[in-house]
Amino acid sequence: LALAATACGGDDESGGSKSSGELSGTVTWWDTSNVGSEDKVFKKIAEGFEKKHPKVDVKYVNVPFGEAQNKFKNAAQAGSGAPDVIRSEVAWTPEFADLGYLAPLDGTAALKDDSDFLKQAAASTKYKGKTYAVPQVIDSMGIFYNKKMFADAGVEPPAKIADLKTVAEKIKKKTGKTGLYLRGDDSYYFLSFLYGEGGDLVDADAKTVTVDNAAGVKAFGVVKDLVDSGTAKTDATDGWENMMQSFKNGDVAMMINGPWAVADTLTGKEFTDKANLGISTVPAGTAGQGAPQGGHNLGVYAGSKNLDASYAFVEYMTSVEAQAQTAGELNLLPTRTSAYSKKEAVNSEIVQFFKPVVETAVERPWIPETGSLFAPLNVEYTKVLTGQTTPEKAAKATGDSYRKLLKGWK
Numbered sequence: 001l002a003l004a005a006t007a008c009g010g011d012d013e014s015g016g017s018k019s020s021g022e023l024s025g026t027v028t029w030w031d032t033s034n035v036g037s038e039d040k041v042f043k044k045i046a047e048g049f050e051k052k053h054p055k056v057d058v059k060y061v062n063v064p065f066g067e068a069q070n071k072f073k074n075a076a077q078a079g080s081g082a083p084d085v086i087r088s089e090v091a092w093t094p095e096f097a098d099l100g101y102l103a104p105l106d107g108t109a110a111l112k113d114d115s116d117f118l119k120q121a122a123a124s125t126k127y128k129g130k131t132y133a134v135p136q137v138i139d140s141m142g143i144f145y146n147k148k149m150f151a152d153a154g155v156e157p158p159a160k161i162a163d164l165k166t167v168a169e170k171i172k173k174k175t176g177k178t179g180l181y182l183r184g185d186d187s188y189y190f191l192s193f194l195y196g197e198g199g200d201l202v203d204a205d206a207k208t209v210t211v212d213n214a215a216g217v218k219a220f221g222v223v224k225d226l227v228d229s230g231t232a233k234t235d236a237t238d239g240w241e242n243m244m245q246s247f248k249n250g251d252v253a254m255m256i257n258g259p260w261a262v263a264d265t266l267t268g269k270e271f272t273d274k275a276n277l278g279i280s281t282v283p284a285g286t287a288g289q290g291a292p293q294g295g296h297n298l299g300v301y302a303g304s305k306n307l308d309a310s311y312a313f314v315e316y317m318t319s320v321e322a323q324a325q326t327a328g329e330l331n332l333l334p335t336r337t338s339a340y341s342k343k344e345a346v347n348s349e350i351v352q353f354f355k356p357v358v359e360t361a362v363e364r365p366w367i368p369e370t371g372s373l374f375a376p377l378n379v380e381y382t383k384v385l386t387g388q389t390t391p392e393k394a395a396k397a398t399g400d401s402y403r404k405l406l407k408g409w410k
């Protein structure tokens with residue numbers, strides 16, 4: 001596995017020869033997984049592909065999640081420097097497909113046993129009747145909690161927002177620590193509170209923006225109150241780092257997060273005994289309980305000069321064996337139904353916890369604009385949590401941004 005220092009593309013030297021039937025050439029793969037935890041396992045699996053196809057050289061490039069979407073769009077648009085295979089987050093996939101940057105995979109070697117994929121995982125790979133990527137992982141969110149801190153304070157995982165506040169009060173009294181770390185620089189962490197008040201960002205079927213309705217305003221009020229009441233602490237920047245450090249060091253008793261955070265969490269001093277990590281459903285709001293559906297697909301760049309090897313690589317990386325390995329080693333959720341009966345998935349408490357959560361997770365519309373809904377929401381969400389705007393103004397400003405973005409929507 002040649003570790004390319006910089007993102008470089010499927011240039012013509014990588015052209016694989018099909019004549020011998022044996023795959024050959026280079027496959028450059030942009031992986032967005034977390035460095036130091038997830039990436040090690042994904043690299044290992046990719047090396048297995050090279051062993052199986054000795055004439056293929058996989059160039060592994062790790063591109064940070066926050067940069068990969070634009071980096072790929074820029075390279076694809078310029079027609080130079082794009083990878084052969086991209087780890088495409090669920091909301092990036094319809095956008096890349098709409099732009100023509102992904103090769104349709106129907107009928108290719110990339111798409112094997114596609115009836116084996118969970119329908120909600122497959123949904124984000126379909127666009128205008130074609131399949132543009134293969135689901136690699138699916139995820140949702142839950143409350144991660146420190147079992148020892150909970151036991152010391154004599155509290156149970158909170159089922160409702162009111163319980164969350166009570167639990168936090170008891171933890172503060174007993175340990176002086178803040179109950180929850182609520183990530184403030186990524187509004188994906190707001191969605192379970194929005195759903196809890198019966199809200200959503202948009203109603204795609206009705207082509208209506210809904211983030212600024214009464215439920216949306218209420219949800220902004222709920223998260224503002226969590227911070228103002230001392231139930232939660234937050235930051236306007238470096239949210240991921242601050243959240244992970246706070247929880248791993250026992251500075252907070254809870255965080256809302258997903259399976260992609262587990263491997264890193266277990267390296268924390270509070271979780272050397274991994275049994276100390278508890279996971280529970282996100283607390284319900286006044287209208288119900290719901291967590292968002294996220295995840296990642298593998299797509300083949302439409303301009304790849306080595307389509308055959310790229311198709312085979314995508315199939316290998318999303319195979320039931322690969323998914324069993326990431327379930328066992330990283331507690332990531334498979335997207336193949338068959339992978340859930342593999343022992344690695346059966347033996348993972350995290351996978352078993354999240355399976356029903358993902359089955360009932362709130363789906364988003366898989367339209368090209370879906371990913372663009374977060375940038376404006378991030379601005380207002382952060383301002384609400386840091387007292388720079390009111391729930392009413394935040395909801396309105398977000399709704400106005402959405403109506404500019406979604407032409408003709410109400």
Ligand SMILES: C[C@H]1O[C@H](O[C@H]2[C@H](O)[C@@H](O)[C@@H](O[C@H]3[C@H](O)[C@@H](O)[C@@H](O[C@H]4[C@H](O)[C@@H](O)[C@@H](O)O[C@@H]4CO)O[C@@H]3CO)O[C@@H]2CO)[C@H](O)[C@H](O)[C@@H]1N[C@H]1C[C@@H](CO)[C@H](O)[C@@H](O)[C@@H]1O
Nearest residue numbers: 032033034065066067091139186188260294295371374375
């Ligand atoms: C702002 C962004 O909004 C959206 O992203 C949503 C996303 O749609 C949601 O689904 C959700 O993603 C979950 C994800 O499902 C979940 O799996 C997990 O991912 C783990 C991996 O598991 C882990 O392996 C590792 O990779 O690390 C990953 C991350 O931890 O957690 C994710 C949530 O973090 O939330 C995202 C919002 O964050 C847009 O799509 C853009 O990304 C946009 N960013 C660009 C927008 C450009 C201008 O438009 C701007 O110029 C650029 O600079 C910005 O970069």
